[in-house]
Amino acid sequence: MPLTPVAVVAEAAALADEKGLESVTLSAVARRLGVRTPSLYTHVRDHAALLDGISTLALTDLTARIAQAVAGRSGREALEGIMGAYRSFARDAPGRWQALQRRTGPDVAGSDAARSLVALTDAVLHGYDLPPGERVHATRLLGSTVNGYLTLERVGSFDHSEPPPDVSWGRTIDALDTLLRAWPASAPKEN
Amino acid sequence: MPLTPVAVVAEAAALADEKGLESVTLSAVARRLGVRTPSLYTHVRDHAALLDGISTLALTDLTARIAQAVAGRSGREALEGIMGAYRSFARDAPGRWQALQRRTGPDVAGSDAARSLVALTDAVLHGYDLPPGERVHATRLLGSTVNGYLTLERVGSFDHSEPPPDVSWGRTIDALDTLLRAWPASAPKEN
């Protein structure tokens, strides 16, 4: 079974999930594939390209999960679906998740998967009654919160206070649901 | 002027801010200090400890900024203060900011600076009328959102859609302010 770019990236992603993205080195991947390091250069340009490959794969996987999770749902159910998909992805594939917190090459950010992810988020927001110009902001807020929550959880920021993160996770969904129903008009409130 | 642990970490942090945390290597730091690499081992245990040192420094700096920014303010003003402090910190000291997105050694997470940061956030929430048990969740939500927003901004997730991030930033503050005033009770809303 010959090596292919896809196989190399897949093995790298598996390694990332097992040992963390830091330990994704070309030599470690080569070892896993039973091959000498330089052989990989036939399939990937360099180390950065390999990481970008993992990012793209991650984005694709994540988007697929989200698509599953929001299919046929709307409103709060859809919100729960998308948030749950993010979290389970970050749990199941921590290395890939890490790969999404990097600044990547332009091909990743401009990829179909990236566009789909935005579109899916946007679709979830359709279930809430937001002014047209506000959906972008809500999309960004949603993405930010999920992203930040999972990062803080991963780095252990919640480990030193009660209650356990799971509780806050539920409350976060509640809060976002409430917020999307009470989205502020452009004029901010007085103090 | 002899080297000290503090001086080494400070130089490493400066390098991180200039070139990114990835380029903080012991040899690069040694070069900058006009010293041979092994000399640094007198002052820092290893590479990981150096990074932890940057994280601690970052946390201290950030906390100091926040303390400044929320002093004498409450409610929305305090919210704007703390969020602004986060963002300006992430702008001015991108390398240190990056250092806060890593899983660190236990001394960092349990440090005084970490406790202060939580206390300051908690103080900001005092200006809003939350049920006592809910403040933890709100603290975590606030932290998550700020963190996530700045990460997404840094990795360029907002580069491929309009409007520019600054606009969404203001709307994010509006949204959080609204949310904190309309914080949901523990029973979630119906769909």
Added chain:
DNA sequence: GTCTAAAACTAATGGGTATAGGATCAAGAT
């Protein structure tokens, strides 16, 4: 069977982390 192109290999360079052990130098003891 032979040819050829892809894909793997060996060899080598340069930079990084880390340890071991030696030189230097300042400060206090004698």
Added chain:
DNA sequence: ATCTTGATCCTATACCCATTAGTTTTAGAC
């Protein structure tokens, strides 16, 4: 004044990783 001692920086070395160059292997086309 000199000796001792401990801290700090040094050289030397071993090993790992990324990357390139050049060679060999291999498998399918003919």
